[in-house]
Amino acid sequence: MLNGVAAGSGYALMGIAMVIIYKTSEVVNFAQGEMALASVFFTYLILQNYGIPFVYAMPLAALFAVFVGCVLEFAVLRRARRQTTLGMIIVTIGLEMILMGLVSWKFGADHKVMPFPITEFDSIWLGGFYVTTLEAVTFSVVWAVMLGLFVFYRYTRLGLIMKATQQNRSAAKLMGVRTNRVLMFTWGLSSLVGCIAGLLLAPRSMEPFMMWDPMLKGFAGAVVGGMTSIPGAVFGAYFIGVVENLFGRYASMEFKSAVAFALIVIVLCVKPSGIFSRHYVKKV
Amino acid sequence: MNASLELKDVQTGYGLIQAVRGASFAVRRGSVTALLGNNGAGKSTLLKTVMGLIPGQPQKGEILLDGERINGMDTESIVRLGVSYVPENRAVFHQLSVQDNLIMGAHVRKDRRALKTDLERIYEFFPILADRVNQPAGTLSGGEQQMLAISRAMMSRPRLLLLDEPSLGLSPFLVRKIFHIIRIIRNQGVTILLVEQNVRKALAIADYALVMESGRLVSAGPSTDLKNDPRIKDFYLGLNIRETQEPSC
Numbered sequence: 001m002l003n004g005v006a007a008g009s010g011y012a013l014m015g016i017a018m019v020i021i022y023k024t025s026e027v028v029n030f031a032q033g034e035m036a037l038a039s040v041f042f043t044y045l046i047l048q049n050y051g052i053p054f055v056y057a058m059p060l061a062a063l064f065a066v067f068v069g070c071v072l073e074f075a076v077l078r079r080a081r082r083q084t085t086l087g088m089i090i091v092t093i094g095l096e097m098i099l100m101g102l103v104s105w106k107f108g109a110d111h112k113v114m115p116f117p118i119t120e121f122d123s124i125w126l127g128g129f130y131v132t133t134l135e136a137v138t139f140s141v142v143w144a145v146m147l148g149l150f151v152f153y154r155y156t157r158l159g160l161i162m163k164a165t166q167q168n169r170s171a172a173k174l175m176g177v178r179t180n181r182v183l184m185f186t187w188g189l190s191s192l193v194g195c196i197a198g199l200l201l202a203p204r205s206m207e208p209f210m211m212w213d214p215m216l217k218g219f220a221g222a223v224v225g226g227m228t229s230i231p232g233a234v235f236g237a238y239f240i241g242v243v244e245n246l247f248g249r250y251a252s253m254e255f256k257s258a259v260a261f262a263l264i265v266i267v268l269c270v271k272p273s274g275i276f277s278r279h280y281v282k283k284v
Numbered sequence: 285m286n287a288s289l290e291l292k293d294v295q296t297g298y299g300l301i302q303a304v305r306g307a308s309f310a311v312r313r314g315s316v317t318a319l320l321g322n323n324g325a326g327k328s329t330l331l332k333t334v335m336g337l338i339p340g341q342p343q344k345g346e347i348l349l350d351g352e353r354i355n356g357m358d359t360e361s362i363v364r365l366g367v368s369y370v371p372e373n374r375a376v377f378h379q380l381s382v383q384d385n386l387i388m389g390a391h392v393r394k395d396r397r398a399l400k401t402d403l404e405r406i407y408e409f410f411p412i413l414a415d416r417v418n419q420p421a422g423t424l425s426g427g428e429q430q431m432l433a434i435s436r437a438m439m440s441r442p443r444l445l446l447l448d449e450p451s452l453g454l455s456p457f458l459v460r461k462i463f464h465i466i467r468i469i470r471n472q473g474v475t476i477l478l479v480e481q482n483v484r485k486a487l488a489i490a491d492y493a494l495v496m497e498s499g500r501l502v503s504a505g506p507s508t509d510l511k512n513d514p515r516i517k518d519f520y521l522g523l524n525i526r527e528t529q530e531p532s533c
């Protein structure tokens with residue numbers, strides 16, 4: 001159960017990242033995992049090779065992640081915006097492969113050890129049972145990110161502008177909003193959330209394929225949650241994390257991952273718009 | 285030059301359909317100018333062209349705002365130059381509250397301190413909106429949405445306001461109220477280009493009037509002249525008769 005919650009936390013962040021982009025641009029971003037991967041390896045590079053202290057490396061990593069998101073939106077997605085949904089999916093899959101290729105080429109495909117102050121093996125005593133420090137940190141960070149995003153969307157001016165742009169892009173333009181910049185920032189923000197997920201997963205296992213599975217599970221969680229709801233994505237991700245862990249323990253380890261996708265199929269059959277979706281009228 | 289907006293031989297099309305076939309006119313600064321015409325005449329298309337909302341259009345011609353060329357600019361930039369536009373469909377942000385819609389209207393404003401007094405003035409004027417400050421705009425009635433859309437357009441304190449059929453679908457009481465507001469906005473010094481089907485009311489409020497017919501401007505002049513123009517009379521009277529008959533049906 002606890003393992004499931006821990007795994008779910010990583011999925012949840014990936015799910016949130018994908019929801020942020022989907023809500024604004026209706027793009028399912030399959031490059032999400034590899035954008036995070038790039039940020040993780042950038043962090044590794046500055047920590048390991050340049051010896052930058054951890055406290056400085058974190059803000060640098062965040063900046064890098066935002067930068068990657070903005071650049072991809074500006075350089076690729078903006079050019080492809082006239083594409084169909086299907087075309088957009090191909091574009092993001094293409095990006096995914098390119099980013100993965102770049103990381104493998106630069107760093108090799110072998111496992112690395114992220115030089116973090118916390119390792120997978122530290123643990124803390126939490127009134128009754130031990131949890132690994134990493135799990136505790138991951139769990140807290142997910143909730144902090146969720147709370148942060150809630151406050152951002154609810155109480156800040158930029159949050160309001162992003163919501164307006166999400167709902168009706170041409171109306172936002174009529175208010176004088178530079179919607180292109182908003183979209184670019186959305187990708188930056190989403191990339192940042194993905195980067196946080198990546199950094200929390202890196203101490204467990206760090207190699208070029210590390211983000212693929214969490215991205216798919218996060219996507220699955222987001223779909224279960226309706227794809228446009230951040231709390232929905234978090235719920236969906238934890239749900240998948242817990243179910244696959246229980247399944248892995250008591251039924252079959254081999255099919256552990258497949259359970260996530262079986263779940264998506266079931267949810268989509270029963271409630272096509274996802275569990276948390278409000279009735280959404282598509283605007284033209 | 286005292287034209288706020290000037291169009292020179294503007295042509296707009298949708299693919300092969302030519303919707304505006306060469307329109308030239310000027311909207312005098314501080315005036316209310318009514319743009320009249322049958323369904324499908326190209327009035328909405330003209331406003332959208334001015335706002336830069338139709339990609340790649342106008343194909344030909346020039347659009348000048350206070351003497352500066354604005355065609356080819358993107359919508360955001362045109363709005364930032366002080367043009368507000370209320371489209372036919374009102375385009376309120378359905379899931380945002382009434383208040384947030386109004387705040388979005390003030391997006392381009394520099395003096396954000398005056399925002400609060402502007403909001404208060406709007407709530408004073410439209411008590412219905414004041415009652416629904418926190419309600420999502422999508423749950424408002426059509427008329428309420430129209431009031432919100434006009435109020436939101438005013439939050440940017442524009443110099444030029446383009447209104448596309450503001451009285452569409454409103455009860456007689458609200459129509460009177462909307463025209464009253466248009467008068468107040470004009471008295472604040474805002475130039476208004478008003479597309480209307482309610483010809484009588486539009487001519488009553490307008491200083492100038494333009495008439496379009498299948499993509500062409502067929503008449504232009506002071507609204508008092510237009511009322512007596514035989515070419516217009518047909519069109520005008522046509523609507524007039526329908527209006528006077530309405531109560532009996």
Ligand SMILES: Nc1ncnc2c1ncn2[C@@H]1O[C@H](COP(=O)(O)OP(=O)(O)OP(=O)(O)O)[C@@H](O)[C@H]1O
Pocket residue numbers: 298301303321322323324325326327328329330
């Ligand atoms: N998106 C579009 N694609 C193709 N043709 C269009 C489009 N929008 C408008 N048209 C055509 O352009 C012409 C002018 O339309 P427009 O909406 O400007 O008329 P209008 O004068 O505003 O009419 P109404 O009074 O009914 O609102 C019409 O023949 C219409 O069919």
Ligand SMILES: [Mg+2]
Pocket residue numbers: 327328329372448
């Ligand atoms: Mg129209």
